[in-house]
Structures are given as structure tokens and as C-alpha cells.
Amino acid sequence: MVPVGNEPLLKLDNLHKHFGQRSGLTDLIFGRDKEIVKAVDGVSFDLQEEDAVGVIGESGCGKSTLLHTLIGFHEPTKGEIYYEGEPISEFSKADWKEYRRNVQIIFQDPFNTLDPKLTVKETLKEPLIVHNMENKEERIHDVLERVELSPSEQYAEQFPDQLSGGEKQRVAIARALVLEPKVLLADEPVSMLDVSTQASILDLLSDLVDSLGVSLLYISHDLSTVSYVCDAVNVMYLGTNVETGPTTEIIEDPLHPYTQGLISAIPIPDPDYDRPRTEIQGSAQDPVDIGGGCRFADRCPEKMDICEKAPELVDAGSNRKVSCHLHYDHDEIDNNKDAHPTES
Template sequence: MDEAATSQALLEVKGLKKHFPFKQGIFSRNAGVVRAVDGVDFTIQPGETFGIVGESGCGKSTTGQLILKLMEPTAGEIRFQGQNLTNVTGKQIRQVRRDMQMVFQDPYASLNPRLTVRNIVAESLKVHGLAKSDLDDQVEELLNVVGLGSHHLLRYPHEFSGGQRQRIGIARALALKPKLIICDEPVSALDVSIQAQILNLLKKLQKDFQLTYIFIAHGLPAVKHVSDRIGVMYLGKMVELASQEALFQHPHHPYTEALLSAIPVPDPTKRKERIVLQGELPNPADPPNGCHFHTRCPYAKAICREEEPVFKQIEKGHYTACHFPL
């Protein structure tokens, strides 16, 4: 990565890994590990939206949880505002989490059904000692920012639509005035028309509050709408990273090319050639030798089955892990 960009980064991730051991048999013997995240590197600048995309099971959500220290990494380094979070625990991690928040995928499961909206949004303010005497005014202001009102304060999550519940989750994330918000597939459970509303709201909030986002999704259209740069993950590894414009105009990895070909064209008079990947996603507990993608890659050659490609820069700001970049 560019050293100048790294020195100014809000977040730096280097060699991040998360392996989950699993057991088999009647004696529950160790049978191996699932390499959910297997050596990921990227940096994020203040005010940027960094998108992470890939198929289900590629490790993108696990990456977000590792950054927030919701689980401990197996290896690697996470630096936030220059601070190494690798061994941060207790009161220190609580302080860090004031500056890092998450908006979850399921807007219902992420909200406590027994709490009113007032208590859901106010909870983090109380935990971090930021609740003021006019707590109701604080909560009401946050609700207004996300398009809800004071008449919603005493309602429960089940009384709202999916889009409204996600707005409540966003208000909760904003309560501590964070610098970084990790959006873990925040619109995948919503109707298409509501998705656009939430994406536009996130963009507006970013501008108003100088926020930095990590936007995790499996659909490229949503990521394109909000992201400055995009990282593509496959089987626990980052296979391509570039600006939004460069990635969509000239992808260099066959997997990215296939993902882009699956985006529908909103014009019935135009035909688009779809690249259909053969085979199933390999088992992350037993990934293929060499390039992990070679079992499904239409361009694979002998070296792809034997030698893992290096994730390297092939154009300014454009990185890929491929022996034969497109």
C-alpha cells in the first residue's frame, strides 16, 4: 500500500486473519480450521466510504466484526487513528468503540424487542456516561436526523417497518458521534425502494457529520452507489481493490469480472453477456492449492493450481491477486 496514504489513514488493516478450529468424530478431535479471513490488507482515509463485496461466506462480515473487536483475530494488525488495537481490552476498547459503531444487517434482530425506541437509542449514551439531563431531547434530535420524530419515542421495534427499524439502528450508531461506522449489509433485508432511501440517508449523514464508512454488501449496485473505493473478497482473501470507477470500468480479476457481469442492465433492448462461474464455492476448511479461485476461473492455467498469486499494485491505486490480470 502507498506509504503516504497509510500515514494519513484513519484505519489500517495488515495481514488480518481469523481461523475457526473445528472438531469431528465421537472423540471430538481437532479436524482443522476454517479460514474465514486469511490475510487481508487495506487502509481507509477519513471521510471515505470503503466498500467490501463478495459471495456469502467470503469473510466480509467477519472482517467487520474483527475491526470492531467483537471477536479476536488469529493474526494480523488493526490500527485505528494510529492506535494498535490488537491487544486492546477492557476500558480501552470501550473508549475505542465510542469512535467505531456498527449498523447491522437485520434491522429487527439487532434491536431489543423489549425496549422502546427511547431506551434503545439512549442505552449507549448511558453506558458511556454521555447522557444529559435532557436525555429525551438528545434522543429526539437523533431520531429527527434519521427521519423519525418524537411520536416514535415510546414505541417498540415491532411497531415499525423494516426501513424505519434500520433508521433506528442508524440513530443508535450516531448517538456516540463516531468517526467510523461499519455498515454490515444494511439494506439487504429491505425492499428495493426502501434501499435507495437508506443509502441516500447514509450519504447525507456522511456529509453532515464527516463520517467514514465501511460498507459491506454482496450486491455491487448498492456498493457502487455509496463507495469511493471497493475491495472484492473471495474465500477469506482480498482479490481486488480499486477506486469505484476503476473497478467498474476495468476489473483486473476474473472473479470481479464475473460479479460485474451479473448486474442487470435496466434496458430491455440491450443484451449483456453473463459470465456464469462453474462449480461451487470451495470449502474454506479445505481451500484449493495455488490461487483459491482457480477451480472456477475460466482463464486458469497450470501455475494457478500450484502457486498462490501475490496481492500487488498493477496500476496506481489498483491492486489485484492474479497471475494473469485482465
């Protein structure tokens, strides 16, 4: 693959991933059509070189499906993923092998992602063998030092059951780094660790972005951890982006009511600090047969009649976008549509 111009390292263009499901045995017997689960439903954003971008949302919003589609576990239903300007839908077998070396994933659960029968050295050597990389011993010890598992000679001979949760996750990060990738996809990598260990792993990820120049796509339900490592954030709700922009600006001035609720739910370590409780009630609806209106309307404290119409993701200034009827001129949007009608 040859990079095209100054294209982003990764680009998602109107990405969809839908799944078909039947509600029961009778549907299967009578051949009823499957219900469509819209796990990812029209997501677009870029990941530039040496950038750290977060994707935040509640469980079930589609963020893990998004990550698994990026790594190739799922084939997109619609839309395209571009790597260095090349659409992955046109990849050859050799292209896919190169892509999977350069785009590595760190899974959520460090307790079940390591083979208990393999030492740390054997775990790290496997991907090096698959990709025919030289200097295996040197690479293994270098990467263990990089993730602060020192002395590397000692950790290399240990089995997973001899490691703490934080050490297991460092080995998982080392396994991703040993191939010298350009992109790390981190799927809630600290959610199963205690708070003190979370901080050290977040420090490590932040340092890796700075020192190695690797790009990071960080998935989480916890906006406080995303703000720790990410330059920009995409807020997802029921498969779509509802707000995007620089992390600091979104935290200081959230525009979408859902983002406001997420930020108001972040714990503040001050027992004397008094603030209003979040107004988000209930839980997200099942992403099956989603109606045409705003997907957040049934939980939104700012709900209006116009929310029966789906809002668009529009510019909100300062490299920000928001999908909410509170934040754009409907007449201007409609006039632009009339001047540039969509082709059928």
C-alpha cells in the same frame, strides 16, 4: 489513546481470523485435530477519515467475519488492526470502551436487532447511559431527525412492532450515530429491505458520510449497492482480497475474473439490453484446508497451469491492486523476492 501522526483511522495489516472445527462426534471422542477454517486470511487495507470503503463478495467469503473481528467480537488469529495508529491488541479496558464508542456497527437484520420490549427512546438511551454522555433527550431527538424519523417526539415513543422494516433500520442507524462515532461498520444494512427502501437507506448513509464526516466500511454481496455509497472497494474471495481500488474504475474496468463475473451479474433494468451471461460456474469451495494455488482457479474461465501457484496482490496502477496471474510480471516479482528475501 493519542492519534499517531497522519495515520489512517482504521488500518488492517495482514489480518487473519481462523476457526477450528471438528467434523463430527468421532473426531471429538478420538481427540483428532480440528480442521482449520480460514475465514479471513491475510487482508490488508486502510480506512481514512471521511472515506467510504466497500468490501464485496459472495456469502461465505469472510466479509462478515472481517467486520466482527474489527468490532472485537473475534480476536485476530494473526496480523493487526490499528485505530488512529494504535494497535488494538495493546488496548487497555478504557481504550476498548473509547474504541467501541467511536466504532459503531449497523447489523444486517433490522427485524431482530431491536429489543421488542423497548421504545425507540429507550433503545437510543442505553448506549448514552453506558458511555455517560450528557443531554440524552436532546441527542435522541437530534439523531432521530438526522435519520429522517420525524416528528422525533412521535417516533421516540413507538415500539419496534409499530415500525416498518425501513424505519427499524433507521432506528438501528440512529443507535449507532447517537454516540457520535468516527466510524460506521455497516454489515449488509439493506439486504433485507425492499428495493425502494434500500435506495432511501443508501441515500441516508451517503449523506451521513458527507454531512457528519463519519467514515464508513460497507459490507455487501451486491456490488450495485456498494457503488452507490463507496469511494473505494475491496473484492474478497475465500478470505482474501483479489482486487482493490476506486469503485468507479473497478466497475468500468474490472481486472480479476471474479470481479468481472460479479459485475456481469448486476441486473440492468432494460428488457431489450442483450449481454453475455456471467461465466462464473459453481460455488466457492469450503475454506477448510485450502490448497496453495489460486483460490478462484476451479471456477475461473481464464485458468492456466500457473494458477497452481498462489498469485500475489500486486499494484495495477491508478491506486489499484489485483491478485491474478493475468496481471503481473512473474520474473519481476521473483527478482524482487531474491533482492529482498523474507526473514524466517
